[in-house]
Amino acid sequence: MFKNIGHKIKVFAKILCWIGIICSVLFGVMVMFGSAGATEFVSQYGQQYGQHVVISGGFAIFVGIVIIVVGVLASWIGSFMTYGLGQLIENTEEIKKSLEK
Numbered sequence: 001m002f003k004n005i006g007h008k009i010k011v012f013a014k015i016l017c018w019i020g021i022i023c024s025v026l027f028g029v030m031v032m033f034g035s036a037g038a039t040e041f042v043s044q045y046g047q048q049y050g051q052h053v054v055i056s057g058g059f060a061i062f063v064g065i066v067i068i069v070v071g072v073l074a075s076w077i078g079s080f081m082t083y084g085l086g087q088l089i090e091n092t093e094e095i096k097k098s099l100e101k
Helices: 005-048 057-100
Strands: none
Touching: 005 057
């Protein structure tokens, strides 16, 4: 279970990175399309009750793209520390083995 832990930590870092990237992209797309639908709903029913609500669909797309870009970069950069720890452990194990010989 705890053998070759450096490799397992590195695999864990890769998995978390990909989960973060996928979630960022999905959330960004949901913001883009969800806000566009909400814009139409608010505008349609806002006019019915005498309110004039204008929400820019272009702004929702911009926010969605920002979420995707920042989320992907944060996931990628955030995985550096965990992956680096796994690499450090692997290197330490190799040094230990070479010193024992």
